[in-house]
Amino acid sequence: MPQVTIDGRVLEFEGQPRLLQFCLDHGIELPHFCYHPAMSVPANCRQCLVDIGAPMRDRATGEVRTDGEGNPVIRYFPKLQTSCSHVIADGQVIHTARTSEKVERAQQDTMEFLLINHPLDCPICDQAGHCPLQIQAYKYGPEGSRFEFRKVHKPKRVRLGPRVVLDAERCINCTRCVRFTDEISRSHQLTIIERGVKNYPITPPGVEFDEPYSMNVIDVCPVGALTSVDFRFQARIWEMTRTPSIATTHAKGSNCFLWVRDNLVLRITPRPNPEVNEYWLADEDRLCYRQFNEDRPAGPQVRNAAGTLEAVSWEQAISTAASVLEKAGAGAAFVGSARATVEDNWLLIQLAEQTGGQVVGFMEHIEAGHGDGWLRTDERAPNSEGCRRLGMTPVDGTMLRARLEDGTITALYVLEDDVIGLLSAADLQEVSVIVHHYHTTNRTLEVAAAALPAAMSAETIGTYVNLDGYAQRVRPAKVIQGASRTLMMQMGLSRADRHGTPFDRWYNETHYINCKPSWELLPAVAEALGAKVPAGGPRRIMEQISQRCDAFRGVSYKAMGLEGMPLPASIQLEAA
Amino acid sequence: MTKAGDWPSYQRVLLPPVRDLHRLDVYRAEGGYEALGHVLTGTSPAEVIDKLKRSGLRGRGGAGFPTGLKWSFMPPPKPGVPRYLCCNADESEPGTFKDRQLMEYNPHLIFEGILIACYAMQLTAGYLYVRGEFADWIELMEHELARAYEANLVGDNILGTGFSADIFMHKGAGAYICGEETSLMESLEGKRAYPRIKPPFPAQQGIWGYPTTINNVETLACAPLIMTRGAEWFAQTGARTHPGPVLYGISGHINRPGVYEYPTGMLITDLLEIAGGMRGGKRLKALVPGGASVPVLRADMIEGVTMDADSLREAGSMMGTAGMLFLDEDTDMVAFLRRVARFYHHESCGQCTPCREGTGWMENLITRIDDGQGNLRDLDLLLDLCDQMEGRTVCALADAAAWPVRNTIRRFREDFEKRCKPAVWAA
Ligand SMILES: Cc1cc2nc3c(=O)[nH]c(=O)nc-3n(C[C@H](O)[C@H](O)[C@H](O)COP(=O)(O)O)c2cc1C
Ligand code: SF4
Ligand code: SF4
Numbered sequence A: 001m002p003q004v005t006i007d008g009r010v011l012e013f014e015g016q017p018r019l020l021q022f023c024l025d026h027g028i029e030l031p032h033f034c035y036h037p038a039m040s041v042p043a044n045c046r047q048c049l050v051d052i053g054a055p056m057r058d059r060a061t062g063e064v065r066t067d068g069e070g071n072p073v074i075r076y077f078p079k080l081q082t083s084c085s086h087v088i089a090d091g092q093v094i095h096t097a098r099t100s101e102k103v104e105r106a107q108q109d110t111m112e113f114l115l116i117n118h119p120l121d122c123p124i125c126d127q128a129g130h131c132p133l134q135i136q137a138y139k140y141g142p143e144g145s146r147f148e149f150r151k152v153h154k155p156k157r158v159r160l161g162p163r164v165v166l167d168a169e170r171c172i173n174c175t176r177c178v179r180f181t182d183e184i185s186r187s188h189q190l191t192i193i194e195r196g197v198k199n200y201p202i203t204p205p206g207v208e209f210d211e212p213y214s215m216n217v218i219d220v221c222p223v224g225a226l227t228s229v230d231f232r233f234q235a236r237i238w239e240m241t242r243t244p245s246i247a248t249t250h251a252k253g254s255n256c257f258l259w260v261r262d263n264l265v266l267r268i269t270p271r272p273n274p275e276v277n278e279y280w281l282a283d284e285d286r287l288c289y290r291q292f293n294e295d296r297p298a299g300p301q302v303r304n305a306a307g308t309l310e311a312v313s314w315e316q317a318i319s320t321a322a323s324v325l326e327k328a329g330a331g332a333a334f335v336g337s338a339r340a341t342v343e344d345n346w347l348l349i350q351l352a353e354q355t356g357g358q359v360v361g362f363m364e365h366i367e368a369g370h371g372d373g374w375l376r377t378d379e380r381a382p383n384s385e386g387c388r389r390l391g392m393t394p395v396d397g398t399m400l401r402a403r404l405e406d407g408t409i410t411a412l413y414v415l416e417d418d419v420i421g422l423l424s425a426a427d428l429q430e431v432s433v434i435v436h437h438y439h440t441t442n443r444t445l446e447v448a449a450a451a452l453p454a455a456m457s458a459e460t461i462g463t464y465v466n467l468d469g470y471a472q473r474v475r476p477a478k479v480i481q482g483a484s485r486t487l488m489m490q491m492g493l494s495r496a497d498r499h500g501t502p503f504d505r506w507y508n509e510t511h512y513i514n515c516k517p518s519w520e521l522l523p524a525v526a527e528a529l530g531a532k533v534p535a536g537g538p539r540r541i542m543e544q545i546s547q548r549c550d551a552f553r554g555v556s557y558k559a560m561g562l563e564g565m566p567l568p569a570s571i572q573l574e575a576a
Numbered sequence B: 001m002t003k004a005g006d007w008p009s010y011q012r013v014l015l016p017p018v019r020d021l022h023r024l025d026v027y028r029a030e031g032g033y034e035a036l037g038h039v040l041t042g043t044s045p046a047e048v049i050d051k052l053k054r055s056g057l058r059g060r061g062g063a064g065f066p067t068g069l070k071w072s073f074m075p076p077p078k079p080g081v082p083r084y085l086c087c088n089a090d091e092s093e094p095g096t097f098k099d100r101q102l103m104e105y106n107p108h109l110i111f112e113g114i115l116i117a118c119y120a121m122q123l124t125a126g127y128l129y130v131r132g133e134f135a136d137w138i139e140l141m142e143h144e145l146a147r148a149y150e151a152n153l154v155g156d157n158i159l160g161t162g163f164s165a166d167i168f169m170h171k172g173a174g175a176y177i178c179g180e181e182t183s184l185m186e187s188l189e190g191k192r193a194y195p196r197i198k199p200p201f202p203a204q205q206g207i208w209g210y211p212t213t214i215n216n217v218e219t220l221a222c223a224p225l226i227m228t229r230g231a232e233w234f235a236q237t238g239a240r241t242h243p244g245p246v247l248y249g250i251s252g253h254i255n256r257p258g259v260y261e262y263p264t265g266m267l268i269t270d271l272l273e274i275a276g277g278m279r280g281g282k283r284l285k286a287l288v289p290g291g292a293s294v295p296v297l298r299a300d301m302i303e304g305v306t307m308d309a310d311s312l313r314e315a316g317s318m319m320g321t322a323g324m325l326f327l328d329e330d331t332d333m334v335a336f337l338r339r340v341a342r343f344y345h346h347e348s349c350g351q352c353t354p355c356r357e358g359t360g361w362m363e364n365l366i367t368r369i370d371d372g373q374g375n376l377r378d379l380d381l382l383l384d385l386c387d388q389m390e391g392r393t394v395c396a397l398a399d400a401a402a403w404p405v406r407n408t409i410r411r412f413r414e415d416f417e418k419r420c421k422p423a424v425w426a427a
């Protein structure tokens, strides 16, 4: 197999890798700015320079020439080369800053240039703390600057579009943002204008940077030149705890991070996953974060004799729900939801079986024409495919209404969704409704006999299946009042150091929501009925699903890990 | 006897003294397009390239790359893979103004050269990328090109030979960087003129990603001459290692500035004399022999130096575009360098860090020195900046910006030191 020697370390390679990526893949850090693995390589920042030599070959025979001791004679390129653009070849010898003073010097020189016109306003910059320029300047930069002139001034606080602001002075002209709009989203909404040191990215005249993926440029920008209209100045990066999760406003299951401080989700950013969303995330998947903080219920409620919802204890609410189901018996209808996890929907099916009631399907959330064949889908919920694979079908409103009218349904159990819209409040006058709800704005509350606040994806543990049949997990990113040991354990695991940053006061109860995950509520209701529904936390529940449900054969939390896994393919065919 | 041979009796061929030569009828009456006719009917493409190689023609755009060799790098025709020729008429380097002369007085020679190149490499399209500021000559050339089309000298089935090639003219929009070959291609494609990284080279991936050969106006204008007068004639004109007629663009503090056609290998002192000597009888102080980017020579360095790559390299400079800038004894070298630095600062495309940031910093430093506020250490810093820019960028503009700074400071250090504030320890 062909080999290269990097700083004296011999490494084998296959194919035609580019040097920078090859080094990064092998844990050899090289400073760089303009290179992004998903985009073309312009080699314009010149930060990744290295010294490269190739074995000399005899012109006639093509044999590698050797010195007296049989070592190949290496001839170095006269100039330092950009590792991002260099395709490695067999026998090449590479020196990074670790073994070459020349390279070290060159990297310092480039860094000095990069900083002369940079405002160096890290203390007020959103990027500070996770800024490639800041980090690499400390690591590879010179100690000071010899620049004694007025810096170039460029436009600041430019609204490129509704969601992205530009500070052109911070820009280092790496062109990543422009390349993103040219090569990835193809909106072509950004370009570089001016020339030389006055360069900066901007929209063409009359164009707004409003494409549905615009916020990705904030992530690819290696400095704080592009910031989020929504998030800027809201929090420092080191004050938040980052939890891997799954985006919920589309069925693509884009991987994301939830950034939480004091149990409030403050922003959502993409989490790379080559199988699902690569490096990207739709703007809607980010800006939906307020749903985790706002309009959340204050605890369980039951409708009293006066006809209003009244706060009660969990025990009372659960026993009310149980008695409703007991009374309805076979007349109880259960509605699953594409918003709820596979585990919770499965538990709902189990509860229905135990009470003799019937699962009438799951709520899907189609917004026709919204999808774009990429990360945005017509389905505006994360788990419709998960429901389908459990054997559920979307609820048929007409049929349901007919059965409500003819009285065959006397109770309706709604899992983490809102049936008003599909049905009207009038349709539900005669039936007892139990709802697991996320928000006080849930209109089903108007007709509910018992309202059980449920944990949302940012607070629970569970699995979603995206529309390509890819199963992925969510983890608790914030603490709820009803937090159990299972949740707290997972919460610890999801935070690299168990407790996150000292600035995230997650133990402060101010923002604890009084809700419980449905995988606790459903078994509790079953228990109150004297029935038995599997309990023991979502991990155990998924074990049972994988044993009892062919579509989920082989699925486990361990196998899903952080990156998810495809569901068995044969089932996909059967389902189709 | 100099390398240029019997230059006083030299007969001009690129810019012959013929009235209205820019007109097609005059050009044809003078034997124009005969070379094309002969080549299309009696010479194989391989022979054309061979002839060009034997002529020893080297590019006149600045780098002096052997043209025949460059043409032979083009991959052979393949169905479905278009290939292009590009004529670089973006001439915008300070001190260089010879292509403009050809466009004004002998445009058909350029067209004929493009067509011969197209035939030699079996191409069907040649782009002529002209600096936008040359509006008058663009109009003139467009008019003349239309005449050539009418006369079936360009376009389909040229002169009934079955060979077809089009010439497309394209106007630049006022950036020096568009003269850099890959940047020119980006610009031609309608994109921002950022130079590309090499490899891949234009012969592998040029315009629209297809194989492309790019040549300077004067380079291509030599092709018809080589075809009619023979490779041997060309090879024996001027310096052996860098032969041919060449347009010297002479400017500066001299009596008769202008474009002079002579063989290569002329003694610089002879050229100075031809151009009427220094203005006001002043003494020569410095010479920039090949356009603003090549290293400046002190007057004492030009003795016996001839205008060809070898001799100029030995003297410590380069042939570049043969745009010669003569500076007299009153010249303020700091002000001169300030002006040059300002140009590169203004024209850096800003794509890569060392050039974008370094050119501005250099201008700042030189301005400070010129204003009497500089320090001696600024000179060393300037030399450091040259090291930090040279050879570390996407294109050669950074080198072109660094060389004048490095060499002007090195060769005229006293002029600079005199202008700096005295060092603290010297006080
Ligand atoms: C910054 C820069 C500007 C250039 N400008 C011109 C130009 O205006 N005209 C030109 O013919 N070549 C210019 N060149 C050289 C071209 O890149 C290229 O080498 C030349 O067109 C090749 O033609 P030749 O082989 O016929 O010399 C420039 C090069 C650089 C680096
Ligand atoms: S704004 Fe950011 S991503 Fe865009 S060119 Fe500037 S530094 Fe690069
Ligand atoms: S060297 Fe200068 S002109 Fe050339 S690509 Fe880099 S920034 Fe642009």
Ligand code: FES
Pocket: A031, A032, A033, A034, A035, A042, A043, A044, A045, A046, A047, A048, A049, A082, A083, A084, A085
């Ligand atoms: S990463 Fe920017 S030049 Fe290589």
